[in-house]
Amino acid sequence: MGLFTKIQKVFNRDSAPGKAASALEVDMHSHLLPAIDDGSKSLDDSLAMIERMSSFGVRKIITTPHIMYEFYRNTPEIIHQKLDFVREALKERGMNVALEAAAEYYMDDAFIDMVKNKEPLLTFGEKLILIETNYIQSHPQLLQVFFDLKIQGFKPVFAHPERYAYLTKSRDKDTLAAYQRIFDSGVLFQLNLLSFTGYYGPQIKHTAELLLKEGMIHLVGSDAHKMEHVRIVNAMKQTRMFERIMAADLMNNQL
Numbered sequence: 001m002g003l004f005t006k007i008q009k010v011f012n013r014d015s016a017p018g019k020a021a022s023a024l025e026v027d028m029h030s031h032l033l034p035a036i037d038d039g040s041k042s043l044d045d046s047l048a049m050i051e052r053m054s055s056f057g058v059r060k061i062i063t064t065p066h067i068m069y070e071f072y073r074n075t076p077e078i079i080h081q082k083l084d085f086v087r088e089a090l091k092e093r094g095m096n097v098a099l100e101a102a103a104e105y106y107m108d109d110a111f112i113d114m115v116k117n118k119e120p121l122l123t124f125g126e127k128l129i130l131i132e133t134n135y136i137q138s139h140p141q142l143l144q145v146f147f148d149l150k151i152q153g154f155k156p157v158f159a160h161p162e163r164y165a166y167l168t169k170s171r172d173k174d175t176l177a178a179y180q181r182i183f184d185s186g187v188l189f190q191l192n193l194l195s196f197t198g199y200y201g202p203q204i205k206h207t208a209e210l211l212l213k214e215g216m217i218h219l220v221g222s223d224a225h226k227m228e229h230v231r232i233v234n235a236m237k238q239t240r241m242f243e244r245i246m247a248a249d250l251m252n253n254q255l
């Protein structure tokens with residue numbers, strides 16, 4: 001086989017349309033319960049997004065409303081009430097998708113108090129708990145809180161680490177060192193699929209690819225707040241990049 005034919009074969013393989021990537025059956029980060037955070041605004045909104053996700057092979061959605069003292073004072077009761085409401089509507093419409101709810105906890109003083117006081121926390125899988133921080137500034141107690149949660153038997157999941165400007169340095173080497181410190185403490189990394197599309201900008205895309213390349217990824221999520229996010233995520237599921245992500249040893253489909 002000549003060199004040109006070889007190159008052509010590789011090119012054809014890489015760009016073959018409709019090549020089935022392994023399916024992402026479980027999405028574990030989204031904002032699909034109506035009107036309790038900055039995600040879905042109505043029941044219709046929620047059902048439309050859930051249906052669109054399910055049409056792309058998602059069989060279980062673990063949705064994660066924000067719990068953030070300053071803006072969204074959600075409680076397990078509020079979240080479960082909304083979950084029941086949406087589940088009922090799914091049932092009425094004969095929509096066959098499993099919907100569960102946990103939360104995305106924002107690292108603030110209220111959350112730290114909840115951990116200290118051992119208040120009931122919303123988790124998914126085997127005591128996994130999704131946590132985000134401010135995008136610009138870390139929290140001085142970040143690693144301590146992760147540690148305290150682990151002592152209590154939780155498995156902290158760091159939501160979209162690629163999005164935090166405070167971890168991104170001008171040289172990749174330094175960026176990786178900053179992430180390594182957190183990764184080595186045994187925290188699970190959840191990257192957003194949107195990050196790989198450039199949706200949040202080139203820097204975040206670069207960091208997401210860097211973390212993927214280094215195997216610093218345990219879970220992925222859509223972090224869908226609106227239909228636009230669902231559409232972009234569904235489209236990226238047709239790409240080679242998605243195949244590369246799915247080749248990582250992700251925990252999603254075991255949830």
Ligand SMILES: [Fe+2]
Nearest residue numbers: 029030104223
């Ligand atoms: Fe989120």
